[in-house]
Amino acid sequence: MNVVGNAVLIxxxxxxxDVEENASRTEIPHMPGRAERIxxxxxxxxxxxxxxxxxxxxxxxxxPNLIDIGRELDGAEGPHCVEGWPETEISxxxxxxxxxxxxxxxxxxxxxxxxxDIVLRAxxxxxxxxxxxxxxxxxxxTAVDAxxxxxxxRVVTDCVGGSSREAHDAALRAVHYLQRDALVEQAEMLNWLxxxxxxxxxxxxxxxxxxxxxx
Amino acid sequence: MNVVGNAVLIxxxxxxxDVEENASRTEIPHMPGRAERIxxxxxxxxxxxxxxxxxxxxxxxxxPNLIDIGRELDGAEGPHCVEGWPETEISxxxxxxxxxxxxxxxxxxxxxxxxxDIVLRAxxxxxxxxxxxxxxxxxxxTAVDAxxxxxxxRVVTDCVGGSSREAHDAALRAVHYLQRDALVEQAEMLNWLxxxxxxxxxxxxxxxxxxxxxx
Amino acid sequence: MNVVGNAVLIxxxxxxxDVEENASRTEIPHMPGRAERIxxxxxxxxxxxxxxxxxxxxxxxxxPNLIDIGRELDGAEGPHCVEGWPETEISxxxxxxxxxxxxxxxxxxxxxxxxxDIVLRAxxxxxxxxxxxxxxxxxxxTAVDAxxxxxxxRVVTDCVGGSSREAHDAALRAVHYLQRDALVEQAEMLNWLxxxxxxxxxxxxxxxxxxxxxx
Amino acid sequence: MNVVGNAVLIxxxxxxxDVEENASRTEIPHMPGRAERIxxxxxxxxxxxxxxxxxxxxxxxxxPNLIDIGRELDGAEGPHCVEGWPETEISxxxxxxxxxxxxxxxxxxxxxxxxxDIVLRAxxxxxxxxxxxxxxxxxxxTAVDAxxxxxxxRVVTDCVGGSSREAHDAALRAVHYLQRDALVEQAEMLNWLxxxxxxxxxxxxxxxxxxxxxx
Numbered sequence: 001m002n003v004v005g006n007a008v009l010i011x012x013x014x015x016x017x018d019v020e021e022n023a024s025r026t027e028i029p030h031m032p033g034r035a036e037r038i039x040x041x042x043x044x045x046x047x048x049x050x051x052x053x054x055x056x057x058x059x060x061x062x063x064p065n066l067i068d069i070g071r072e073l074d075g076a077e078g079p080h081c082v083e084g085w086p087e088t089e090i091s092x093x094x095x096x097x098x099x100x101x102x103x104x105x106x107x108x109x110x111x112x113x114x115x116x117d118i119v120l121r122a123x124x125x126x127x128x129x130x131x132x133x134x135x136x137x138x139x140x141x142t143a144v145d146a147x148x149x150x151x152x153x154r155v156v157t158d159c160v161g162g163s164s165r166e167a168h169d170a171a172l173r174a175v176h177y178l179q180r181d182a183l184v185e186q187a188e189m190l191n192w193l194x195x196x197x198x199x200x201x202x203x204x205x206x207x208x209x210x211x212x213x214x215x
Numbered sequence: 216m217n218v219v220g221n222a223v224l225i226x227x228x229x230x231x232x233d234v235e236e237n238a239s240r241t242e243i244p245h246m247p248g249r250a251e252r253i254x255x256x257x258x259x260x261x262x263x264x265x266x267x268x269x270x271x272x273x274x275x276x277x278x279p280n281l282i283d284i285g286r287e288l289d290g291a292e293g294p295h296c297v298e299g300w301p302e303t304e305i306s307x308x309x310x311x312x313x314x315x316x317x318x319x320x321x322x323x324x325x326x327x328x329x330x331x332d333i334v335l336r337a338x339x340x341x342x343x344x345x346x347x348x349x350x351x352x353x354x355x356x357t358a359v360d361a362x363x364x365x366x367x368x369r370v371v372t373d374c375v376g377g378s379s380r381e382a383h384d385a386a387l388r389a390v391h392y393l394q395r396d397a398l399v400e401q402a403e404m405l406n407w408l409x410x411x412x413x414x415x416x417x418x419x420x421x422x423x424x425x426x427x428x429x430x
Numbered sequence: 431m432n433v434v435g436n437a438v439l440i441x442x443x444x445x446x447x448d449v450e451e452n453a454s455r456t457e458i459p460h461m462p463g464r465a466e467r468i469x470x471x472x473x474x475x476x477x478x479x480x481x482x483x484x485x486x487x488x489x490x491x492x493x494p495n496l497i498d499i500g501r502e503l504d505g506a507e508g509p510h511c512v513e514g515w516p517e518t519e520i521s522x523x524x525x526x527x528x529x530x531x532x533x534x535x536x537x538x539x540x541x542x543x544x545x546x547d548i549v550l551r552a553x554x555x556x557x558x559x560x561x562x563x564x565x566x567x568x569x570x571x572t573a574v575d576a577x578x579x580x581x582x583x584r585v586v587t588d589c590v591g592g593s594s595r596e597a598h599d600a601a602l603r604a605v606h607y608l609q610r611d612a613l614v615e616q617a618e619m620l621n622w623l624x625x626x627x628x629x630x631x632x633x634x635x636x637x638x639x640x641x642x643x644x645x
Numbered sequence: 646m647n648v649v650g651n652a653v654l655i656x657x658x659x660x661x662x663d664v665e666e667n668a669s670r671t672e673i674p675h676m677p678g679r680a681e682r683i684x685x686x687x688x689x690x691x692x693x694x695x696x697x698x699x700x701x702x703x704x705x706x707x708x709p710n711l712i713d714i715g716r717e718l719d720g721a722e723g724p725h726c727v728e729g730w731p732e733t734e735i736s737x738x739x740x741x742x743x744x745x746x747x748x749x750x751x752x753x754x755x756x757x758x759x760x761x762d763i764v765l766r767a768x769x770x771x772x773x774x775x776x777x778x779x780x781x782x783x784x785x786x787t788a789v790d791a792x793x794x795x796x797x798x799r800v801v802t803d804c805v806g807g808s809s810r811e812a813h814d815a816a817l818r819a820v821h822y823l824q825r826d827a828l829v830e831q832a833e834m835l836n837w838l839x840x841x842x843x844x845x846x847x848x849x850x851x852x853x854x855x856x857x858x859x860x
Contacts, residue, residue, distance in 0.1 A: 063529060063531075063635075064528075064529070064639070064641045065529070065632070065635040065636050065638070065639045065640075065641055066635060066638070066639045067552050067553070067631060067632065067635035068531075068545075068548060068549060068552045070362075070363065070365045070548070070551075070552070071362050071365055071366075071367065071393070071394060074367070074393070074394040074395065074396070075391070075392050075393045075394050075395050075397075076392045076393075076395070079639065083528070084528070098494075098513070098514070099493065099494070099495070101493075101498075104545075105545070106545050106548050107363040107548065108359070108362075108363060109359070109363065112360075112363050113544065113545035113546075113547065113548045114543065114544070114545065115498075115534075115535070115536050115543035115544065116543075117543065118498060118500070118536050118537065118543045119498060121794075121795055122497050122498045122500070123497070136389060136392070137392070140389075141356075141359050144323070144324070144356050144359070145327075147285075147286050147323075148285065148322040148323060148324065148327050149766075150285045150286055150766055151286075152286065152289070163392065167388070167389070167392070170385035170388070170389070171389070173382070173385070174351060174355075174382070174385070174386075176290070177290050177291045177351070177352070177378065177382070178286070178289070178290045178291075179286060179289040179290050180289060180290050180291070181289070182290075201497060202495070202497065205493075205495040205496060205497035206495050208495070208496070209494070209495045209496045209509065210495075211494045211495055278744060278746075278850075279743075279744070279854070280744070280847070280850040280851050280853070280854045280855075281850060281853070281854045282767050282768070282846060282847065282850035283746075283760075283763060283764060283767045285763070285767070294854065298743070299743070313709075313728070313729065314708065314709070314710070316708075316713075319760075320760075321760050321763050322763065328759065328760035328761075328762065328763045329758065329759070329760065330713075330749075330750070330751050330758035330759065331758075332758065333713060333715070333751050333752065333758045334713060334751075336579075336580055337712050337713045337715070338712070364551075365551055416712060417710070417712065420708075420710040420711060420712035421710050423710070423711070424709070424710045424711040424724065425710070426709045426710055500792075500793065500795045501792050501795055501796075501797065501823070501824060504797070504823070504824040504825060504826070505821070505822050505823045505824050505825050505827075506822045506823075506825070537793040538789070538792075538793060539789070539793065542790075542793050566819060566822070567822070570819075571786075571789050574753070574754070574786050574789070575757075577715075577716050577753075578715065578752040578753060578754065578757050578786075580715045580716055581716075582716065582719070593822065597818070597819070597822070600815035600818070600819070601819075603812070603815070604781060604785075604812070604815070604816070606720070607720050607721045607781070607782070607808065607812070608716070608719070608720045608721075609716060609719040609720050610719065610720050610721070611719070612720075
């Protein structure tokens with residue numbers, strides 16, 4: 001698998017905190033298989049960090065009175081991602097580090113109303129690697145915006161889950177329409193990581209401004 | 216059919232000028248049925264204008280050396296929408312009027328790098344009606360951005376065409392996931408237009424600044 | 431003073447936590463007078479809340495290695511607003527409430543790479559009231575973007591501070607060039623607040639989704 | 646003078662067509678000196694082209710009924726830049742070439758609601774050179790947005806004009822606050838151009854897609 005230029009791994013909306021899936025109040029349909037995907041996700045994030053490739057976290061949030069939810073209740077989804085709910089936190093065991101960007105969003109695309117493009121430019125990113133969910137909503141529309149911002153996209157097909165199996169498959173076909181090399185599997189990513197270089201912009205920044213510590 | 220608030224009809228990428236489809240150098244796959252859709256499109260535009268509802272035209276364009284085409288050649292499409300090609304013009308017989316906005320875009324979503332949101336705000340738009348193509352690319356991603364900008368969306372299912380029948384169907388399902396009332400047919404739109412009111416912002420603007428004429 | 435439509439108070443970058451000004455590591459020039467402004471700011475925020483007008487908080491943040499600081503070190507400013515520094519927190523005694531939006535930004539304009547416009551649309555805002563600093567940088571450029579997004583702007587001249595007195599004055603003149611009614615004093619705002627109505631969108635949202643509580 | 650990376654010259658709102666200044670219906674205040682600036686502007690554009698550095702043209706436009714003018718009449722300016730008026734055209738003798746981008750805007754910043762950032766990315770731009778007007782409005786706010794997009798900025802101080810001499814001077818000081826190397830004179834630019842290299846992205850694009858000709 002070829003990854004061109006600096007890559008960044010974007011973890012899209014893997015939320016739920018330590019709340020069991022069947023106890024979550026977040027009303028979003030999803031296809032089965034989450035339990036199988038989580039270890040692959042965790043391994044991919046760990047190996048990405050070990051190679052010095054930046055990880056960026058996306059977290060959808062809305063105010064408890066949902067004043068900021070826009071039209072997101074006009075379709076298939078009910079209330080979701082409420083600030084203060086434990087199930088809105090990043091999933092247990094996937095802990096963003098202080099030096100990693102944790103970007104809150106209020107719409108589906110991780111580019112919409114967020115600093116994501118600022119961050120990707122800071123890393124002089126050429127390729128974005130996408131994992132998380134939903135394949136057919138937040139992953140798909142983040143991939144589209146990445147494409148429109150001229151980034152190469154890689155969606156890790158066994159590390160994303162859709163609102164249904166059919167919607168998942170259709171979204172992957174749509175992403176493949178945009179970029180014919182966009183669909184990859186986790187095993188291919190691990191192979192690529194074996195020899196991937198650390199992000200030079202992080203190295204440069206760390207050297208220029210050696211991590212101020214909170215006092 | 217219910218349309219809430221001020222509506223605007225957005226005509227997405229109905230281009231080709233007076234060039235026969237099989238003679239066009241624009242390399243974009245498409246499903247059959249264009250000949251059947253065009254009269255419906257024309258009728259819908261005409262009735263929309265007669266009722267005083269604004270029509271906004273979207274036209275994709277790229278420089279002849281394609282320097283601005285971004286990643287649009289990385290997938291299923293070849294060169295397309297070249298400035299100066301007659302097949303890049305709005306399709307013959309669909310003539311934007313001087314008072315209508317003709318918005319050029321260089322990516323798929325009609326919101327991306329354009330004044331579309333400025334224009335929709337000017338009309339105090341609440342609902343956008345989408346026709347044109349491709350259902351699964353420019354129409355889909357324009358609908359997503361309209362959704363994220365809090366507009367209600369109406370995609371006229373028999374006035375849009377996809378890169379394939381399957382992709383067209385999948386995109387309509389994705390739009391329906393976003394807004395359960397989003398899919399309508401042209402006949403329903405015509406019924407609604409029978410009693411629709413003219414856009415009050417146009418009336419107000421025309422009264423305030425009575426159309427300066429070019430000298 | 432006339433305020434048209436729904437108003438929102440935007441508090442721009444009033445940061446410093448509980449760190450004394452002369453102990454702060456944030457290297458940004460500023461004109462004198464902060465001690466006099468703070469009580470006025472506090473009073474204005476309190477009265478705004480009492481009337482049910484939304485308050486939105488803006489906080490500039492950068493990673494400790496400043497990888498995301500862009501070109502902000504190319505001019506008059508040194509390192510500033512580092513995540514984890516106490517002096518990056520909102521100033522002591524000005525505590526955002528859970529129902530108020532606290533928007534982090536990484537550039538000067540509060541619209542740039544943030545959800546501010548999403549939030550202002552949620553409140554169906556027509557007028558934005560600006561306080562904080564710097565008058566000639568973050569306040570000025572937030573005012574410009576508000577203007578370009580079609581909002582009416584009110585800058586409270588005795589509740590903003592600049593990088594120098596001259597720069598403060600010049601920025602206020604520039605804002606007045608954009609909107610001739612833009613400059614107001616805190617006393618005028620208080621008078622207006624005496625009879626201002628609560629934001630109807632908050633009332634509606636609270637009634638529709640009565641505040642979910644964290645469990 | 647040092648220019649870092651690929652540069653692009655942006656010509657901001659040098660409009661007026663072949664209409665004499667005192668006959669123009671565009672109601673925008675301006676400082677004197679336009680007649681002296683125009684030959685310098687023309688020379689700079691010519692030399693920029695000769696060296697193979699891209700020129701991008703910005704043109705403000707509004708519909709005759711000014712429905713899209715937003716809040717631009719709330720301040721010091723009257724109606725301006727009306728589509729169809731000869732005085733809205735680029736000034737006589739400054740003729741954009743077909744291969745140059747001519748970007749229409751409906752607000753003050755050339756980035757707001759336009760494809761400018763798409764175009765600058767296409768050229769892999771690192772430095773933007775700004776000429777035109779008004780120094781304190783469209784040039785200033787375009788410079789700010791360029792700064793926020795991480796571009797290095799160079800404002801050619803004797804090729805820009807403000808709404809008044811005072812406002813012009815204040816805007817240049819504000820730009821200098823952002824980037825201490827931002828202010829340059831036309832003569833320095835000409836010296837730099839003597840040895841500047843052609844934009845490699847144009848060369849690459851021309852070789853990849855040798856200019857399709859209109860048929």
